Amino acid sequence: MPCVLLGDCSVGIFSHSSVSVPVKDKKLLEVKLGELPSWILMRDFSPSGILGAFQRGYYRYYNKYINVRKGSISGITMVLACYVLFNYCISYKHLKHERLRKYH
Amino acid sequence: MNENLFTPFTTPTLLELPVVVPIILFPTLLLPTSKYLINNRLITIQQKLVQLILKQMMVIHNTKGQTWSLMLMSLIIFIASTNFLGLLPYSFTATTQLSMNLAMAIPLWAGTVITGLRFKTKSSLAHFLPQGTPTPLIPALVIIETISLFIQPMALAVRLTANITAGHLLMHLIGSATLALLTISLLATSLTLVLLVMLTILEMAVALIQAYVFTLLVSLYLHDNT
Numbered sequence: 001m002p003c004v005l006l007g008d009c010s011v012g013i014f015s016h017s018s019v020s021v022p023v024k025d026k027k028l029l030e031v032k033l034g035e036l037p038s039w040i041l042m043r044d045f046s047p048s049g050i051l052g053a054f055q056r057g058y059y060r061y062y063n064k065y066i067n068v069r070k071g072s073i074s075g076i077t078m079v080l081a082c083y084v085l086f087n088y089c090i091s092y093k094h095l096k097h098e099r100l101r102k103y104h
Numbered sequence: 105m106n107e108n109l110f111t112p113f114t115t116p117t118l119l120e121l122p123v124v125v126p127i128i129l130f131p132t133l134l135l136p137t138s139k140y141l142i143n144n145r146l147i148t149i150q151q152k153l154v155q156l157i158l159k160q161m162m163v164i165h166n167t168k169g170q171t172w173s174l175m176l177m178s179l180i181i182f183i184a185s186t187n188f189l190g191l192l193p194y195s196f197t198a199t200t201q202l203s204m205n206l207a208m209a210i211p212l213w214a215g216t217v218i219t220g221l222r223f224k225t226k227s228s229l230a231h232f233l234p235q236g237t238p239t240p241l242i243p244a245l246v247i248i249e250t251i252s253l254f255i256q257p258m259a260l261a262v263r264l265t266a267n268i269t270a271g272h273l274l275m276h277l278i279g280s281a282t283l284a285l286l287t288i289s290l291l292a293t294s295l296t297l298v299l300l301v302m303l304t305i306l307e308m309a310v311a312l313i314q315a316y317v318f319t320l321l322v323s324l325y326l327h328d329n330t
Contacts, residue, residue: 062136066136066144066146067136067144068144069144069145070144070145071144071145071146075146076134076146079133079134080189080192083130083189083192083195084192084193084194084195087116087192087193087194087195087196088193088194089118090116090117090118090123090196091111091112091116091194094108094111094114095194097108098108
């Protein structure tokens with residue numbers, strides 16, 4: 001009977017921070033600094049876990065910038081900029097020798 | 105100077121692991137697909153471009169030739185996107201490698217020839233002898249036509265490789281010449297800068313044109329043989 005009278009207020013009483021989320025399921029920004037090593041160790045590093053992480057990351061970017069009604073050029077340009085940076089990192093070893101220095 | 109001229113064409117490695125395959129597959133990330141009829145702006149633009157190219161390329165073929173549309177469209181989109189991505193700084197262009205172009209050209213050309221030999225044997229063999237040749241010339245001409253047939257895949261591959269490689273090398277050379285002339289004479293620098301800008305525009309056109317030419321020739325070989 002009291003539950004019916006209270007309505008939604010009863011929900012407010014029970015969703016207290018005494019029922020806390022386990023560390024494994026927290027998002028990165030909600031993990032406290034002391035819990036960080038245990039959070040990293042509890043992540044799923046199996047091949048299917050890594051593949052799932054790539055897939056989630058891809059769809060997160062895709063649904064935010066490309067799959068919108070009026071997508072703009074910035075969605076593609078960000079990808080191309082990352083591609084340029086990636087290639088720079090790969091060829092840094094050869095580019096080191098092309099700097100304008102007196103002694104390499 | 106000599107060593108670093110050709111380093112953009114070496115296999116890219118990340119911590120001694122060859123990372124060529126992800127780079128070749130990268131254009132697929134930029135070409136989204138959709139299962140809906142009416143899409144968002146980006147996908148609609150891309151689909152309209154593909155339809156434009158499709159109509160332009162496949163209208164000359166008959167029904168049998170049009171079964172090759174998927175292959176030819178994938179080909180032209182792959183080559184064009186790979187060439188365009190190669191114009192970005194520091195990137196590795198897969199079409200500069202002769203191995204890859206040969207791997208694209210030889211199977212496609214062989215497919216057209218074998219299709220022709222299977223279904224229209226007499227007519228495809230008749231291509232070896234042009235009409236109206238005087239009788240004494242026939243043996244020599246058949247040999248020449250055979251050689252010209254077998255050179256087609258080589259020409260396809262080498263044309264694409266040479267054009268893209270030469271363009272990249274030229275841009276590299278003129279760019280470093282501009283930088284070197286900066287301290288010597290400002291007039292020469294601005295002239296070379298203008299040259300570089302025009303060359304970049306040419307390279308963008310070449311990227312597209314080479315893709316088009318490759319696909320067009322394959323489709324012509326197909327047309328002869330269906």
